Amino acid sequence: MDGIHDMGGMHGFGKVEPEPNEPVFHSDWEGRTLAINRAMGYTGVWTIDQTRAGIEQLPPDVYLTSSYYKKWELRLEKLVVALGLAGADELAKGHALRPGKALTRKLVAAEVPNTLTRGSFARPAKAPARFKPGDRVRTKNIHPATHTRLPRYARDKVGIVEALRGCHVFPDVAALGKGEDPQWLYTVLFDGRELWGDSAEPSLKVSIEAFEPYLEPA
């Protein structure tokens, strides 16, 4: 979706402000939010792309004015209610009022070390890759109202395929809970000038990781 999350190239957000000696979490609830998210993801009730889409669908004013982990918390509440895992009345009450659904698995403490590794998103390919390194490609001018990983600043732009990264779960479909629809993934490199015109820094290059459905020959 053409949402507020798609920030590449926007003006007006000001300087980057690194925090010296930043703690891992700024409050206890941040750590618990991250961990609850991880534990719920482990049960298999949603995909990582569904969770990203959940954040993107927060109202723009909420997105911009909420801290990172607050967005995660709001997204968690939204997803558990949307998927029927808990009721809004239960969250308001702070206690379960009805029994839970039977889920496939539950994360126990002893299993946590094994979950610190990211899962693999590589999948067997259904067809040969359409492009190879060195090919000129144009990104499509798409504007789906649902989740996509093709940022606005890199749509309808000509770039060069730099690398083939394998065949991966396709986020645009996985975010809809409609299976994985694996697609070839490429690193596509753009000249800064192609993206930003005359205002580009001289010699700037920017790459995105682009799924094959985003690309056409140029």
Place this chain on the structure above:
Amino acid sequence: MAHDHDHDHDDHGSELSEMQLRVRALETVLTEKGYIDPAAIDVIIEAYETKVGPHIGARVVAKAWSDPAFKRALLEDGSKAVQTLGLLNRVGDHLIAVENTPKLHNMIVCTLCSCYPWEVLGLPPVWYKSAPYRSRAVNDPRGVLGDFGVKLPAGTDIRVWDSTAETRFIVLPMRPAGAEGWSEERLAALVTRDSMIGTGLAKQPSEAA
């Protein structure tokens, strides 16, 4: 990391914040429903506070600075090479190391969310997830570097990697001069988190503690 789910006020007598209350309600409901185990929640938090962090990436960089064969392997297949170091239980797939040189400076961003190589750098800092960084890294990287107090030589080109998929990037910063003959452990102390994101450079030997 004990966490008392039943007490309603903190030890200082002040009120709980809105977020503390919301998270407590959420965790309680999900626990009572049987979906999550608070003991597992504690262990996850402890892992990110004490075990997983940029010290892991620093060891990877120090090894690459010291061992040309490892460096080649790292640039060829980051996941496979890092796995051989035994620093992690298991390294996830699709870790890609990109090398800084006098001619080329790499910078990593996720303009769409917060994708970051957690296994080797830990959780991302707030600035990495912030609107200023995500918006400007792709069109004003030199200005962003200025915000970090970094000025590259005019002859150094910038390459920005937008992490828009499940590939994850770590920058292999340039090894500073003056640390010849240093052990990997001493070299690792020169490798900052920001130097592995591309918003900083490795420390000079004179800056090492």
